[in-house]
Amino acid sequence: MQLSFVIPLCNEEDTLRPLFEQIKATVEDQQLGSFEVIFIDDGSTDDSWEQLTALKQAHPDNVSALRFRRNQGKAAALAAGFAAVKGEIVVSMDADLQDEPTEIPKFIKKLNEGYDCVSGWKQLRQDPLGKTLPSRVFNWATAAASGVKIHDFNCGFKAYRAEAIQSLDLYGELHRYIPVLLSAEGFTTAEIPVEHHRRTHGISKYGWTRLIKGGLDLMTVIVLTRYLKRPGHFFGGFGLCSGSLGFLILAGLSVQKIFWQINIGGRPLFFLGILLLLLGMQLISTGLLGELIHFNRSGANTNSNRITDRL
Numbered sequence: 001m002q003l004s005f006v007i008p009l010c011n012e013e014d015t016l017r018p019l020f021e022q023i024k025a026t027v028e029d030q031q032l033g034s035f036e037v038i039f040i041d042d043g044s045t046d047d048s049w050e051q052l053t054a055l056k057q058a059h060p061d062n063v064s065a066l067r068f069r070r071n072q073g074k075a076a077a078l079a080a081g082f083a084a085v086k087g088e089i090v091v092s093m094d095a096d097l098q099d100e101p102t103e104i105p106k107f108i109k110k111l112n113e114g115y116d117c118v119s120g121w122k123q124l125r126q127d128p129l130g131k132t133l134p135s136r137v138f139n140w141a142t143a144a145a146s147g148v149k150i151h152d153f154n155c156g157f158k159a160y161r162a163e164a165i166q167s168l169d170l171y172g173e174l175h176r177y178i179p180v181l182l183s184a185e186g187f188t189t190a191e192i193p194v195e196h197h198r199r200t201h202g203i204s205k206y207g208w209t210r211l212i213k214g215g216l217d218l219m220t221v222i223v224l225t226r227y228l229k230r231p232g233h234f235f236g237g238f239g240l241c242s243g244s245l246g247f248l249i250l251a252g253l254s255v256q257k258i259f260w261q262i263n264i265g266g267r268p269l270f271f272l273g274i275l276l277l278l279l280g281m282q283l284i285s286t287g288l289l290g291e292l293i294h295f296n297r298s299g300a301n302t303n304s305n306r307i308t309d310r311l
Contacts, residue, residue: 003027003035003104004087004162008077009095010042016051019093020063022101030105038064038081039095043071049309056311067309074156075175080307082165090165094156100195107159107192116164116187119150119179120157120194138176138214145218146180146225150191153179157194173217184225231290235283243280249273 005023009016020037027035039052052065066080078092089108093099099120110118135154142153153176164187168178179189227234250273256262264270 002033002087002089003108004085004090005035005037006040006078006081006085006090006092007037007095008040008042008074008081008092009044009048010071011044011046011048012095013044013047013051015095015097016048017055019095019097019101020055020059023093023104024059024062026101026104032105032108036062036064036086038066038084040077040081041065041067042074042077043068053311063311065309065311066307068307073172075170075172078175079168079170082168082170085162085165088162090160090162092156092158092160096199098197098199099157100197103157103194104159106194107157110190110192111159111161113190114188115190116161117179117182117189118159119152119189119191120155121150121152121191122155122196123151123193124196141215142177142180142218145222146177146183148180148183148189150179150189152191153177155194172220173213174221176214177217177221180221180225231293232287235287235290239280239283239285239287241280242276242283246273246276246278246280250277 007019016039023035023037027033039055041049041052049065049067052063056063056065064084066084068077068080081092082090089111091104091107093101103120107118107120135152139151139153143149143151156175158178160182164182167185167187168181170178174181183189223231223234249269253264253267253270253273257264
C-alpha cells in the first residue's frame, strides 16, 4: 500500500523537518508501506521553500513540493496536492505540528472498515477562544444545513481513498466542506477523535473573518450539492414565486382599473408588481443560462498556472 500525504503550508519554516521526520517514523514503525509527502508552499515569505528544498535533497524518493506564486488559500493548495498524489490512501495534515502523526494508523483502520473519507475530531482543542468559538458556530451551522453529522468540519487531519478526492473541485474556502461535497457524490464519511497540540511555532492564519467567508461558502456548497446539475430549479423556483406574486398584484390592480376605474398608475403597489414580475423573469432567465453553462462546461485544471516551481 502506498500512502500520499498532502500538506499545505504558509510560513512554517520551523515545523517542516520535524513534521516529516514524525511522519516517516510512524510509517516505518507501523510498517504501513511506501509513502510520499507532498508539500504545497502557499506563498510563504519566510524560508519554508529553502527547508523544502533541503528535505527534497535528503529524501528524494519521499518528498515533493509545489510552490504558488502568491497565497491562494488552503483549498487551492489542497487541490494542487490532490492532483499530484500517487498513493491509494491520501492523508491531509496541517504543517503546524498541532496534528499527531502517530494517529495515522487509526485513520487507515477506519478507512479499511469501508469508508471513503475519515475526518479528525479535535475534541480537546488547544487554541484560543477567538479561534474555537467561530469554529463551533461554523460546525453547528454546517451540520444543520448539510445534514452531514460531523462535529469538526475544520479539522485538517483527514484521510481519503484516492478515488474519492478525484471528484473534488476545491476553491475559495471549500476545503472545510470536503465531507459535505464527498457525501453529495455518494462517498461515505466517518469521524474519529484525534489529539490536538498547542501551536508552538508561527502564528495562526485563522480568526473571526473565516466565519464570514465560511458562511458565504456554505451557501455555495448548498447550491453546488443540491442544484449543481439543475441550476434552473434553484433560480427558477425563486423566479416563479416572484413572477407569480408580481402577476397576481398586477392582475388585481387591473381588475380595479377595468371595473371600478380606479387610478393605479401612481400607486406603490403597481410598481412593486412590475418589479416582482421583472425580477421573476430575470431569475428564470438566469436559471436557463445556468443550465446552458452546465451543459457546455469543461473541467479545466485551474491550478496549473499558479505553480512556479516543482521539486
